[in-house]
Amino acid sequence: MMTRQYGPVPGPSAQSWDAMYRSRDQVFSGAPNPVLVGEVTGLPPGQALDVGCGEGADALWLARRGWQVTAVDISRVALQRAAAAAADLATGLAGRVAWARADLTAAPPPADAFDLVSVQYFPLRREPGHTALRGLLKAVAPGGTLLFVGHDLSGLTPRPEDGFDPADYYGPDEVAQFLAPGWSVQCNETRPRTTPPPAGAHHTHDTVLRARRAR
Numbered sequence: 001m002m003t004r005q006y007g008p009v010p011g012p013s014a015q016s017w018d019a020m021y022r023s024r025d026q027v028f029s030g031a032p033n034p035v036l037v038g039e040v041t042g043l044p045p046g047q048a049l050d051v052g053c054g055e056g057a058d059a060l061w062l063a064r065r066g067w068q069v070t071a072v073d074i075s076r077v078a079l080q081r082a083a084a085a086a087a088d089l090a091t092g093l094a095g096r097v098a099w100a101r102a103d104l105t106a107a108p109p110p111a112d113a114f115d116l117v118s119v120q121y122f123p124l125r126r127e128p129g130h131t132a133l134r135g136l137l138k139a140v141a142p143g144g145t146l147l148f149v150g151h152d153l154s155g156l157t158p159r160p161e162d163g164f165d166p167a168d169y170y171g172p173d174e175v176a177q178f179l180a181p182g183w184s185v186q187c188n189e190t191r192p193r194t195t196p197p198p199a200g201a202h203h204t205h206d207t208v209l210r211a212r213r214a215r
């Protein structure tokens with residue numbers, strides 16, 4: 001399966017994500033994120049956007065449940081692995097996922113297009129115009145769902161040695177503030193993780209924001 005590329009050619013961030021993926025044969029478990037499974041089971045399938053799809057487990061899980069998925073990542077290596085995993089699976093599934101390479105902080109997804117926008121552990125840095133965040137929210141179609149899941153960063157302190165500062169990233173409450181009138185927040189909470197974090201990470205809790213856009 002081919003991947004396509006849209007928007008500006010990703011720069012240094014793409015290289016660092018590619019390097020991260022190349023550092024191991026497989027970074028993630030291959031299983032879909034449990035929060036996605038818990039929150040999306042029961043939603044009627046439609047068009048889904050998987051934001052920062054990584055090695056593709058969430059996108060493939062959605063496709064198996066009848067969703068038509070646009071799975072976007074900045075990393076060519078991750079997308080190659082995702083497409084290879086899809087090719088290994090039953091025929092018919094492959095056509096339900098479009099893998100696309102893009103920097104979603106520079107190239108917003110199409111507006112009003114997706115019944116589900118799933119953002120799972122996507123490193124969305126706060127920036128003054130909030131363009132990338134607004135672009136992701138605008139991608140949700142009328143009547144659609146935003147599922148914004150992240151590591152709970154509360155209580156973490158900056159690590160200047162590796163350039164990490166929790167204040168650089170949007171938290172769920174801040175994301176919720178950008179929802180226009182007519183959206184309803186269905187869930188905004190912090191939960192213990194039910195599965196261990198990926199190797200090298202130490203997060204014990206997730207933040208889960210689920211909101212629905214009015215029709």
Ligand SMILES: C[S@@+](CC[C@H](N)C(=O)[O-])C[C@H]1O[C@@H](n2cnc3c(N)ncnc32)[C@H](O)[C@@H]1O
Nearest residue numbers: 017052053054073074075102103104105120121
């Ligand atoms: C922590 S991983 C999460 C992967 C997947 N969502 C999951 O939960 O297994 C973050 C992913 O976002 C991708 N990513 C980071 N910055 C990006 C950007 N600006 N545009 C698109 N993808 C990006 C990375 O390549 C990586 O695959």
